[in-house]
Structures are given as C-alpha cells and as structure tokens.
Amino acid sequence: MKPATAAAWQPLAASAGSLRGIHLRELFAADDRRFANFSTRWEGWLLDYSKQRVDAKALSLLCDLWQAADLPGWIARMRGGEAINHTERRAALHIALRHPAGKGPIMHGGHDVMPAVHAELEKMRRFCGEVHGRYWRGATGEPISDVVNIGIGGSDLGPRMATQALMAFRHPALRVHYVANLDGADLATTLATLQPRTTLFVIASKTFTTQETMQNAASARAWLVQALGEVAVARHFVAVSTNLGEVARFGIDPANAFAFWDWVGGRYSLWSAIGLPLALAIGVDNFEKLLAGAHAMDEHFFTALPQANLPGLLALLEVWNTNFLGADTRALLPYSQSLGLLPRYLQQLEMESNGKPVDRQGEPLDCAVAPVLWGEAGTNGQHAFYQLIHQGHRLIPCEFIACREADFDLPGHQAKLLANCFAQSEALMRGKTLGETTTELLAGGMAADEAARLAPFRSFPGNQPSTTLLLPRLDPFNLGALLALYEHKVFAESVIWDINPFDQWGVEYGKQLAGRLLPIIEGKAPAAGLDRSTAGLIAYCRQ
Numbered sequence: 001m002k003p004a005t006a007a008a009w010q011p012l013a014a015s016a017g018s019l020r021g022i023h024l025r026e027l028f029a030a031d032d033r034r035f036a037n038f039s040t041r042w043e044g045w046l047l048d049y050s051k052q053r054v055d056a057k058a059l060s061l062l063c064d065l066w067q068a069a070d071l072p073g074w075i076a077r078m079r080g081g082e083a084i085n086h087t088e089r090r091a092a093l094h095i096a097l098r099h100p101a102g103k104g105p106i107m108h109g110g111h112d113v114m115p116a117v118h119a120e121l122e123k124m125r126r127f128c129g130e131v132h133g134r135y136w137r138g139a140t141g142e143p144i145s146d147v148v149n150i151g152i153g154g155s156d157l158g159p160r161m162a163t164q165a166l167m168a169f170r171h172p173a174l175r176v177h178y179v180a181n182l183d184g185a186d187l188a189t190t191l192a193t194l195q196p197r198t199t200l201f202v203i204a205s206k207t208f209t210t211q212e213t214m215q216n217a218a219s220a221r222a223w224l225v226q227a228l229g230e231v232a233v234a235r236h237f238v239a240v241s242t243n244l245g246e247v248a249r250f251g252i253d254p255a256n257a258f259a260f261w262d263w264v265g266g267r268y269s270l271w272s273a274i275g276l277p278l279a280l281a282i283g284v285d286n287f288e289k290l291l292a293g294a295h296a297m298d299e300h301f302f303t304a305l306p307q308a309n310l311p312g313l314l315a316l317l318e319v320w321n322t323n324f325l326g327a328d329t330r331a332l333l334p335y336s337q338s339l340g341l342l343p344r345y346l347q348q349l350e351m352e353s354n355g356k357p358v359d360r361q362g363e364p365l366d367c368a369v370a371p372v373l374w375g376e377a378g379t380n381g382q383h384a385f386y387q388l389i390h391q392g393h394r395l396i397p398c399e400f401i402a403c404r405e406a407d408f409d410l411p412g413h414q415a416k417l418l419a420n421c422f423a424q425s426e427a428l429m430r431g432k433t434l435g436e437t438t439t440e441l442l443a444g445g446m447a448a449d450e451a452a453r454l455a456p457f458r459s460f461p462g463n464q465p466s467t468t469l470l471l472p473r474l475d476p477f478n479l480g481a482l483l484a485l486y487e488h489k490v491f492a493e494s495v496i497w498d499i500n501p502f503d504q505w506g507v508e509y510g511k512q513l514a515g516r517l518l519p520i521i522e523g524k525a526p527a528a529g530l531d532r533s534t535a536g537l538i539a540y541c542r543q
Contacts, residue, residue, distance in 0.1 A: 004366040008068035016324035044472040062316040066306040081108040085502035091263040097271035098291035125284040139232035140197040149277040151204030154266025156180040159278040161341035168407040176281040182212040196227035208246035286476045293480025301488040311488035332375035335402040335421040343375040353501035398466040405473040431462020
C-alpha cells in the first residue's frame with residue numbers, strides 16, 4: 001500500500017493539523033519535563049529533539065508508523081542477506097564489513113561472507129604496516145611520504161571526509177590526499193606539491209573502468225613514468241578493485257589489488273578496502289575502532305525500540321517534517337571543523353539513496369521523499385546562511401552536531417563554540433517577538449519612535465524545529481557510530497517511503513549520455529540527433 005494511503009498515515013496528518021498553530025515556546029511552557037521526555041542517550045551520546053514540533057501523541061503515532069511499515073521485518077531481510085536492492089538483484093550487506101570476528105556468520109547466497117571480509121582486512125593491515133614501517137619503498141628505494149587516493153563518489157567522499165574528521169589521529173609521517181574531479185585542476189594542483197619518488201597512488205574503482213577515475217589515474221601514471229620510467233608503476237600504484245585483468249594491464253601487480261564485493265554499494269563502502277587511504281592516514285588499529293563504532297550502532301539500530309532508537313528517531317522526525325509539516329529541505333550544522341565535509345558526505349548518502357520517483361513496485365510515489373540536504377560547519381555558517389533560516393519565512397529543520405570535548409583543545413575555543421551552537425538552536429526555537437524587541441531597544445536607551453521603526457527588522461518568528469546531537473568526543477569509535485547512524489536513518493526512511501535506497505539510476509543515465517557526447521566533442525563522430533541546445537554548446541566549444 002502506498003504510504004500516504006496507509007492507515008497509520010492518516011492520524012499523523014490530523015495530529016500535524018492540530019499542532020500547526022502551536023509555537024514551540026508553548027510546548028515548552030506546557031511541559032517542564034519536555035527536555036527529559038524528548039531526548040535519549042546512548043554510549044555517552046545525547047540526542048535532544050525537544051525543539052522539534054512534536055508532542056507525545058505525534059511521537060507515539062510516528063512509532064506506530066515504524067511498526068506499520070514493518071521495519072523489524074526489513075531489518076531482518078537486510079541482515080539475512082536478501083536482495084533488498086531488488087532492481088539490481090543485490091544484497092546490501094555493508095553491515096558485514098564491520099561485523100567482528102567470532103560473533104557468528106553473515107550469510108549471502110548460502111555462504112558465510114565473514115572469512116573473506118576479515119582476510120581483506122588483514123591484507124590491509126599488512127600493507128599499512130609496510131608503509132608505516134617504511135618497508136614499502138618506491139622505485140628509487142625511498143619510503144613513502146604521500147598517498148594520493150584517486151576515486152570518485154563513494155570511492156572518494158567517505159574516506160576523504162573521515163580522513164579530515166580524524167586529523168587528530170593521523171600518522172605523523174604520512175600525508176594523504178584525495179583527487180576526484182575530472183577537471184584537470186584537481187589532479188594538477190595536487191601533483192604540484194608532491195615528489196614522484198615518494199608518492200603512492202591508490203586507484204579506487206570496482207570495475208577499473210570509471211571514466212573520471214581512470215582518466216585521473218592515467219594522467220597520474222604519465223606523471224610518474226615521465227619522472228621514473230615504466231618500471232616504477234608497480235611500486236607506486238595499488239588498486240582497490242575486483243577487475244584484476246584491468247589492474248594488471250595498468251601495470252599494478254594483482255597481489256597489490258584490494259577487493260570488495262557487489263553487495264557493497266559505493267556510498268556504503270568506506271568500511272571496506274575503499275577505506276585503505278583512511279587506514280593509511282590513521283593506522284589500522286584506529287580504522288578497526290571506526291568499524292567497532294559502526295558495529296555498535298548496528299546493534300543499537302537492530303534491537304532498540306523506535307522511541308529510543310537514534311537512527312529510527314531521526315528518520316521518523318524527518319518523515320514528520322517532510323510529509324506532515326511540509327519541509328522540503330534540512331540544514332546539517334556540525335559545530336566541529338573536523339566534520340566540515342560531513343554535509344557533503346551525507347548529501348550523497350541521503351539524496352542519492354532516497355531521491356527516487358517511484359516506489360518498490362515501480363509506481364509513482366504519492367508522498368514527498370528525500371528533502372534537500374545542505375549545510376556547513378559552525379560557526380562559519382552563522383555569518384552566511386543563518387540569516388535565511390532565522391528570518392527567511394521558510395520551514396528549515398536544522399540538525400546540530402557538537403562534541404563535549406575538543407579534538408584540538410586550544411584554550412578558550414571549545415566553550416565559545418558550544419555556546420554558539422546552543423544559542424542558535426535556542427534562537428531558532430524561541431524567536432523574538434515585536435514586543436520583546438521593542439522593549440529591548442527601549443531598555444537600551446533608544447527613543448520610542450526609533451524603536452518602533454527598527455523593531456520589525458530585528459524581530460523574527462522562531463518556531464524553527466531543530467535537533468541537537470552531542471557526542472562525548474570525535475574519535476574513531478564515535479565517528480564510525482555517527483556514520484552508521486545516518487546509514488540506518490536513510491534505510492529506515494526508505495522503508496517508510498517504500499523505495500529502494502541502494503540503486504542510483506539517475507547517476508547512471510548521466511554517465512551514459514556523457515559517453516555518447518564525448519566522441520562528438522572530440523570531433524570523432526557527427527553531431528547527429530542532438531537537441532539544439534546541446535548541439536549549440538558543443539559547436540561553441542569546437543570553434
């Protein structure tokens with residue numbers, strides 16, 4: 001049954017109607033235990049959603065929706081290795097990548113995948129040990145000082161984001177760089193800072209045919225060969241791929257190719273050998289702590305009731321804001337410079353997963369899905385787009401993320417950072433009425449006529465919903481749990497909306513068209529069958 005016609009949907013619509021005229025100030029005034037009643041804790045974390053525009057009845061109805069959508073059944077299907085990515089006939093077993101050894105099998109196609117997963121993790125450990133121990137030498141006999149990961153999408157964003165997030169844990173003798181964009185400026189500016197004899201490239205492409213990745217890889221190879229000769233390729237390139245034939249043709253020893261599996265989607269692949277550059281950046285011990293944090297969140301998601309389930313609560317609140325309050329966007333606001341790339345990472349995870357037009361049966365959706373996600377690290381965003389959130393008359397649910405302890409503890413910084421974070425969520429909730437603004441201006445000594453003139457410009461409505469997630473600190477365990485939290489949030493939403501979050505046919509279509517246009521742009525094929533706009537653009541570039 002389509003979500004919007006399901007029996008559990010209608011009472012939520014009625015509840016939203018009754019709450020629409022109630023301000024968040026009123027909800028707090030009516031319940032002096034609102035913070036306690038609308039917050040939950042896990043492993044030293046605090047999730048405060050008391051500033052969301054929900055009451056106890058709405059929350060109860062949302063938990064009913066969890067059961068009506070059969071989340072427990074879908075979780076069991078995912079854990080059982082069923083092909084829940086039904087359009088590609090694949091399982092979605094990224095949870096196996098962080099499943100500890102000795103904790104039982106995870107089955108796929110009648111086989112336990114865990115021996116292969118842990119064998120690949122051990123191969124990563126050996127390789128990282130060689131690089132960190134300076135046993136892996138380049139063609140001139142010098143140790144590696146710089147690693148360049150060449151990938152795109154899930155083969156770039158995950159490890160790139162996590163490497164920045166965990167800079168406090170980075171290996172002191174190794175610098176890790178990322179190149180993804182097909183624009184030559186990305187690779188050229190990176191190579192300009194490096195020496196061929198001490199640089200190692202990780203080429204991350206499952207098929208070893210991804211156009212952007214392989215063009216960057218070919219250019220990096222040419223740069224290296226020009227300086228050190230063909231023989232150097234084997235000592236300066238490794239691969240994360242399953243296409244060993246193409247890996248060997250590139251000049252990489254297949255023994256230096258790291259594998260992952262077709263049941264791992266690109267945007268869920270950080271936990272696999274795609275995380276090799278991250279493991280090189282922070283060490284395999286810390287990489288395994290990242291896996292442990294993700295596994296802990298897996299277990300929480302699998303077992304906690306919806307009213308205490310962190311991924312579940314975030315999913316239900318987004319469904320509430322999107323489908324019942326009418327929000328079409330969400331701002332993600334990490335008050336951590338180290339998490340500055342998290343909004344970009346989650347844009348891929350959430351909008352590529354749930355930005356779909358049809359349900360699992362191929363029928364048009366009858367409800368909105370996947371709000372537009374955007375944001376930036378605080379406090380920078382306060383001096384940019386917060387003005388729109390406060391006074392722009394749009395419903396923009398906000399998600400604040402902060403850490404109790406700083407990862408780079410400079411005196412005087414962390415308390416001010418937290419003060420700004422908490423102040424913004426309070427301001428978004430409370431607002432400032434015309435009367436309050438006028439009184440404030442008069443108390444400051446402003447003349448009455450001037451106060452009356454300026455008060456409308458300095459007032460704002462508030463009632464803007466927000467959630468605040470507080471972590472004890474940003475370390476590998478907590479980062480792993482945080483990323484798994486959002487993976488499961490996306491999955492829970494997809495079940496409620498009845499869509500497949502594991503395919504991405506819109507991305508594939510763009511690649512298909514690019515392949516058709518390339519020979520035309522290069523002058524190797526006639527410009528036949530093109531619309532006039534595309535033909536005109538190509539003609540301009542070929543002048």
